[in-house]
Amino acid sequence: MSDAAQTHRPRILTGDTPTGRLHLGHYVGSLENRLRLQDEYDCYFLLANMHAFTTRADKPADIRQDTIEIVKDWLAVGIDPDRSTIVLQTEVPAIAELTWFFAMLLPFNRVMRNPTLKTEIDAKGLGDTYSFGFPMYAVGQCADILAFRPELVPVGVDQVAHIEMCREAARRFDQFYCNVDPRTEDEDYAKAGGVFPVPSALVGRIGRLVGTDGSNKMSKSLNNAIYLSDTPKQVKKKIGAMYPGQSREPNEPGNVEINPVFGYAEAFIKDEAQVDELKERYRRGDNLGDGHVKAAVIDAVNELLDPMRERRAALENKDGDERVIEVIRAGTAKANLVAEETLHMAKRAMGLDFGTRSLAWK
Ligand code: ATP
Ligand code: MG
Numbered sequence: 167m168s169d170a171a172q173t174h175r176p177r178i179l180t181g182d183t184p185t186g187r188l189h190l191g192h193y194v195g196s197l198e199n200r201l202r203l204q205d206e207y208d209c210y211f212l213l214a215n216m217h218a219f220t221t222r223a224d225k226p227a228d229i230r231q232d233t234i235e236i237v238k239d240w241l242a243v244g245i246d247p248d249r250s251t252i253v254l255q256t257e258v259p260a261i262a263e264l265t266w267f268f269a270m271l272l273p274f275n276r277v278m279r280n281p282t283l284k285t286e287i288d289a290k291g292l293g294d295t296y297s298f299g300f301p302m303y304a305v306g307q308c309a310d311i312l313a314f315r316p317e318l319v320p321v322g323v324d325q326v327a328h329i330e331m332c333r334e335a336a337r338r339f340d341q342f343y344c345n346v347d348p349r350t351e352d353e354d355y356a357k358a359g360g361v362f363p364v365p366s367a368l369v370g371r372i373g374r375l376v377g378t379d380g381s382n383k384m385s386k387s388l389n390n391a392i393y394l395s396d397t398p399k400q401v402k403k404k405i406g407a408m409y410p411g412q413s414r415e416p417n418e419p420g421n422v423e424i425n426p427v428f429g430y431a432e433a434f435i436k437d438e439a440q441v442d443e444l445k446e447r448y449r450r451g452d453n454l455g456d457g458h459v460k461a462a463v464i465d466a467v468n469e470l471l472d473p474m475r476e477r478r479a480a481l482e483n484k485d486g487d488e489r490v491i492e493v494i495r496a497g498t499a500k501a502n503l504v505a506e507e508t509l510h511m512a513k514r515a516m517g518l519d520f521g522t523r524s525l526a527w528k
Contacts, residue, residue: 177316178203179365181212181253184232185222186386187393188239190467191375194433195322199370201244203320209250210314210501211240213494216255216262217306220299221290221387237490239394242478252497255310257527260505264309265302267512271338272305272331280304282327290387308332312339312362313505319365323373324383329365336362343515361511372433378404380411380426395478398468405430405464406457416455420448427459434466502527 180196182188188197200209213236218229237252245252255261277283283304287296311319311332319329333352340346340360352364374383377390384391392404411424422428422445435441444462447454481489506525513519 175206175208176318177314178207178209178318178320179212179311179314179316180210180320181214181255181310182236183214184218184229184236186232186391187235187395188243189384189386189391189393190430190433191322191377191384191391193243193394193470194372194375195370196320197240197243197245197370199320199368200250203318204246204249207318210253210316210504211245211250212253212255212310213237214255214303214307214310217303220297220303221292223297223299233494234487234490235395237493238478238481238486239474241481241490241493242394242474244474244477247493247497251500252493253501254494254498257498258313258502258505259525260502260509261306261309261313263509264313264512265306267339267516268308268312268335269302269305271335271342272308276331276334277301277304280327280331282324285324289382289385304328304331305335308335311365312336313508314501315356315361315363315504315508316365317363318368320368320370322375322383323369326367326369329367333364336360336364339512339515343512361508361515375433376426376429378408378426380409392467394471394474396471397475398471401467401471402464405460405467408460410456410459414451414456416453416458417451419451420454422448425456425459427456427463430463430467431459434470435462436466499527 178200180200182192200211203209213233215229215233218232222229233254240252241247278301283301286292292300307328308331312335321329336355337352339362340355340358341348344360346355346358346360350358356363376382377384377388378392379388379390382388382390392401396404405427408427410427412421414420428445431441431444440462444454444459448459480486502525510519510522
């Protein structure tokens, strides 16, 4: 498709932090929407590798490898680099520059009160020794998104607070520097002369998939995830070990609501009638053991993951890493054209247009 044909499609920006491989939570929270919208939107998928340094500055080799693994996950899921643009954050300098501008537009206390940051500090045990860069990532994320002036940001529920902050940054920028009337409707900011549209979050089919621990959000940092790259044996072991929230015999009535395995049944068993029947029998204590429910979920998860495993296998070699790096290079070069244009527009609006610079990135 020509560049001209691509530019009139509305844009999507979203991404993942290379702090580990992708899991089922990413799939239902965001990846599914990315796949579905690849043709309708001009999609940019960001590898937030700078943000991985906010909590793992001492692990550069891990971050590099995780960056490559996440692209393999994306390709395995069906993200097509010929249709969607894969972007490496650390090689898009406009993002770093825009981060500074947005840092000036967001009150310090507003950033620190962000509930997602607070939850992450607790969940990741960061205490009070987290880096200065850690809360900065929330501001940086405004720049990640707005550098691409997108309409839509497909994310899980935990990111909605971040997107709200990004929307505020966009409004404030447009009001301060582009004379956009504060009474303007969010969807009209760009039309009213703003550099930035006010983008919307698009939350996936399941905005917060619980981890195999049955309580926390499934997360690559919490050791409670089923990875898209897990083998059938690993899937069986992880789901097999899940606590069903209660202790019961197959012929005793059970509580579906407190059993996290049923959450997975709803998320991954395609046949709704089968899910309803499992729930019904479980509630009645109709000779339905927890092992039976788990076996049905394991089959469904494997059915979803099998084609991904096949596509991933083709990338599990040295040439695979090279191919991934090529995809990152090509995507990032294209992404820089958009991000540089945005930066130029932003600087012009701010009276910072003292000259033009060009960025050659190969
Ligand atoms: P980390 O623990 O390092 O923050 P993470 O597992 O939360 O990792 P992110 O890279 O922060 O993953 O999130 C990538 C995207 O996936 C975000 O849009 C996020 O909302 C979504 N997501 C992550 N975990 C889940 C989940 N359990 N359910 C639904 N969506 C999720
Ligand atoms: Mg996260």
